[in-house]
Amino acid sequence: MAEVEINAVSKAFGKTQAVSDLSLTIGDGEFVALLGPTGAGKTTALRxxxxxxxxxxxxxxxxxxxxxxxxxxxxxxxxxxxxxSLYPHLTVFENMAFALRAPTRRVPEADIRAKVQEVARLLHIETKLDNKATQLSGGQMQRVAIGRALVRSPSIYLMDEPLSSLDAKLRGELRIELKRIQVDLGATILYVTHDQTEAMTMASRIGVIEGGRLMQIGSPREIYENPINAHVAARLGQPTINLLPATLFGGAPAGAETVGARTEHLAIARGGGDVSATVKRVEHLGDQSHLHLDLAGRPVVTLADPEAGFGAGDVVSLRLNKPLFFDARGWRVAA
Ligand SMILES: Nc1ncnc2c1ncn2[C@@H]1O[C@H](COP(=O)(O)OP(=O)(O)O)[C@@H](O)[C@H]1O
Ligand SMILES: [Mg+2]
Incomplete structure (x- = not known):
């Protein structure tokens, strides 16, 4: 494994600036995730x-x-x-061994066998090695695709939304396994995704990318707790941070136009808060509920304990607890 340094890299396709002045160092053994929506320039950065x-x-x-x-x-x-894209006519073993069989590599057959078996065990597909690639489930195929990369020991693994085609349950399982494997192997990974949960749970650092530009990079916690602007703040957190005119509440610092209230910044009570809001809808998710509120004509979404028993039409009071503040252009203002 090795350190990888991207220095002021830009790439345009015709009039589209896919990547703008990207600088980023991925340390040896680090897992860096680039998080951004479709078209942000993630795939181009990897390519x-x-x-x-x-x-x-x-x-x-x-x-x-x-x-x-x-x-x-x-x-x-x-x-x-x-x-x-697996080779459908080849077995799982041959698909995984493929990269090691390149003529320039000359890896001894016994080493290939040992390496493929080791990686197959890591990925829990060791019983599938003799299956044709077409005889696998989607989740198994994706494990083989990851395994094909893992049998090699490159300077860096580049992963382009490798879990995005899987269903939610498999995605959750593979997320945990991929992180475990990365730690076990000490692998250096640059991983791109639009999925905030993947970035939050696997990455040692997250780079938030938008319109080809890296907006902020830091540990998941830094990015979540200390976003530099409203855009980054809205990238992480479920439900999404509520961005509201600061004038709706008292106590905003000078220059603050917008208050950013995540669910943990909002205390809800049946009375006695700073402002009142009306419950529009309650979504029950089991262990918690999403509360959709109307606050002076603006939608606010927050979490509530199902036991609290809020229902549509209830009037509740809200109190802010250490929210984030942003200026007219969306930049963070110190509280
Ligand atoms: N080969 C290409 N030719 C023209 N435009 C491209 C090409 N590859 C990417 N783009 C454009 O560059 C931008 C970034 O694309 P991409 O890197 O694929 O984003 P992401 O992976 O984040 O969805 C998009 O606007 C996309 O349409
Ligand atoms: Mg892409």
């Missing part, structure tokens, strides 16, 4: 590191070596694509 795209400006270093002009095969990276 630039892999050498599948050439940057217009900027450079990329792997383990201290400038690889900007190098072909993908000379960069020592392993890519897990969003659309996993």
């Amino acid at each position: 630039l590191v892999a050498g599948l795209e050439q940057p217009d400006t900027g450079s990329i270093r792997i383990d201290g070596r400038d690889v900007t002009g190098d072909a993908p095969a000379d960069r020592d990276v392993a890519f897990v694509f969003q659309q996993y």
